[in-house]
Amino acid sequence: MTSTASGHARHRLDEVIHAPVRFSIVASLAGADEAEFSAVRDTVEVSDSVLSRQVSTLEAAGYVKVRKGYVGKRPRTWLSLTAAGRAAYERHLTALRAIADGSG
Amino acid sequence: MNTTPQNQHTGPGMSPDEARAALEQASRTSAVAPRDRTVYAVGTALFGVVLGAFVPLTRALDMDNGPSYLTAIYVVLAIAIATWQTRAARSVPRGAKRVGYVGLALTVVISLVCIMIANWREQTTPTSAGLLVLMGVLIAPPMLVAGWVIARRRG
Numbered sequence: 333m334t335s336t337a338s339g340h341a342r343h344r345l346d347e348v349i350h351a352p353v354r355f356s357i358v359a360s361l362a363g364a365d366e367a368e369f370s371a372v373r374d375t376v377e378v379s380d381s382v383l384s385r386q387v388s389t390l391e392a393a394g395y396v397k398v399r400k401g402y403v404g405k406r407p408r409t410w411l412s413l414t415a416a417g418r419a420a421y422e423r424h425l426t427a428l429r430a431i432a433d434g435s436g
Numbered sequence: 437m438n439t440t441p442q443n444q445h446t447g448p449g450m451s452p453d454e455a456r457a458a459l460e461q462a463s464r465t466s467a468v469a470p471r472d473r474t475v476y477a478v479g480t481a482l483f484g485v486v487l488g489a490f491v492p493l494t495r496a497l498d499m500d501n502g503p504s505y506l507t508a509i510y511v512v513l514a515i516a517i518a519t520w521q522t523r524a525a526r527s528v529p530r531g532a533k534r535v536g537y538v539g540l541a542l543t544v545v546i547s548l549v550c551i552m553i554a555n556w557r558e559q560t561t562p563t564s565a566g567l568l569v570l571m572g573v574l575i576a577p578p579m580l581v582a583g584w585v586i587a588r589r590r591g
Contacts, residue, residue, distance in 0.1 A: 342449055345450065356461070359466075362462075362530075364467050364530055365529070368467075425462065431455035432456040434452055
């Protein structure tokens with residue numbers, strides 16, 4: 333058993349990332365330096381409004397950075413994980429692995 | 437009072453099966469499509485090929501304004517590749533830009549060294565065709581390798 337002083341691994345799950353849609357958003361951004369809003373929307377399979385709302389929550393937590401710009405004349409929005417977001421995601425995955433292994 | 441760990445739960449709860457399912461989902465979910473990775477890999481390699489051809493050609497052409505035309509063609513090609521990358525890919529694979537910049541830096545350094553050596557040699561002997569080919573062969577590989585690294589990386 334590898335339980336730590338901080339107790340059961342479920343206490344180390346990040347409550348912002350734990351929500352299913354937000355978890356999918358963060359997971360989809362983990363392998364990218366940045367991704368277009370539409371690419372994340374298609375990957376996570378949610379509507380624009382749902383993605384926008386969940387991204388706002390992640391942005392408020394300091395986990396996601398939103399960048400707006402243009403490709404040609406078309407407006408684009410790019411999403412990326414911040415360093416804090418990556419660190420939080422790694423901690424969350426570590427907690428998930430501990431729970432999955434039954435070692436939390 | 438019961439103070440077992442189970443009753444001390446204050447954060448989100450999750451069973452081992454749910455945790456495994458979440459990990460499985462995380463490993464499958466990525467906004468980076470294989471096409472995006474290919475676009476960045478091919479674009480980076482193309483930059484190398486273009487620069488690898490540009491430097492020897494500027495040395496080979498001694499006609500009036502030859503290098504100027506070549507520079508214009510090179511700039512147009514570089515902009516075209518960058519524009520294609522930006523428009524064709526909806527995501528930037530993790531580390532792709534960093535790997536590309538490292539490849540570009542090495543390619544530029546090798547280019548400068550080749551130009552310096554060619555200039556030095558030309559004081560005594562004209563640059564041979566073989567040396568020009570060798571310059572291209574030396575200049576392109578860092579960005580070709582960078583493209584290969586981008587293509588092979590996953591997650």
